Amino acid sequence: MSDGLPVDPLALREEVNAKYRAVAVDPHGGYHFHTGRPLARRLGYDEAAVAALPDSAVEAFAGVGNPFSLGVLKPGERVVDLGSGGGFDCFIASGQVGSEGRVVGVDMTEEMLGRSRAAATAMGLRNVEFRQGVIEDLPIEDGSANVVISNGVINLCADKRRVFAEVMRVLKPGGRLQFADIANGKEIPAGALRNIDLWTD
Amino acid sequence: MLEQSGFVNVRIGPPVDTFGGAGGESKARLFDVFGYAFLSRKPE
Numbered sequence: 001m002s003d004g005l006p007v008d009p010l011a012l013r014e015e016v017n018a019k020y021r022a023v024a025v026d027p028h029g030g031y032h033f034h035t036g037r038p039l040a041r042r043l044g045y046d047e048a049a050v051a052a053l054p055d056s057a058v059e060a061f062a063g064v065g066n067p068f069s070l071g072v073l074k075p076g077e078r079v080v081d082l083g084s085g086g087g088f089d090c091f092i093a094s095g096q097v098g099s100e101g102r103v104v105g106v107d108m109t110e111e112m113l114g115r116s117r118a119a120a121t122a123m124g125l126r127n128v129e130f131r132q133g134v135i136e137d138l139p140i141e142d143g144s145a146n147v148v149i150s151n152g153v154i155n156l157c158a159d160k161r162r163v164f165a166e167v168m169r170v171l172k173p174g175g176r177l178q179f180a181d182i183a184n185g186k187e188i189p190a191g192a193l194r195n196i197d198l199w200t201d
Numbered sequence: 202m203l204e205q206s207g208f209v210n211v212r213i214g215p216p217v218d219t220f221g222g223a224g225g226e227s228k229a230r231l232f233d234v235f236g237y238a239f240l241s242r243k244p245e
Contacts, residue, residue, distance in 0.1 A: 185233030
């Protein structure tokens, strides 16, 4: 890639969009990752908080870790979720920040937004909002967030430095970035890094 | 990369076997892939 990135960011974005469109439409389909309540249990989420959510809020969850495991959010905090998917982490965050707090989920996939908005409406949540956008160009005001969360999404972006620059822009001074993602312990060959299919399968 | 991007107080949680028992387990094992929680802060 001429800009030093291993793959074309737009081509990768389309691949990711297609993958997560499928998860939104059929969360119980066979994927290379776990989904839903079994995944939340595997990743160590608070069982009572998950049990309180309806299936529609949990079944499309496809995270890779628990962004709340290193710190619970505080009441009243303003939170942004990068790649909010079906909304599961936003709903967990909603319960932690309470009625005085606010959670904004950002996702590019129309079908995921439809799912997360429907679940929020069904639960009557008034402190959660979902916006369409990409995490390299967040539809979020400068310096407006106490916390940015994310789960298994940043690894799917070719230009991670741009993502972190966006996080820095939207966070208030002293704000936190707490996220979950995958990391590899063994070096991935350069040829494999250039194979977009391997990023999403 | 977090520190290079200006974040401070970076903490990383223990590994989680994210893909164990899933279709992607064999590829995950090949490259020693696990899930991690990260916590960092924007300077004041």
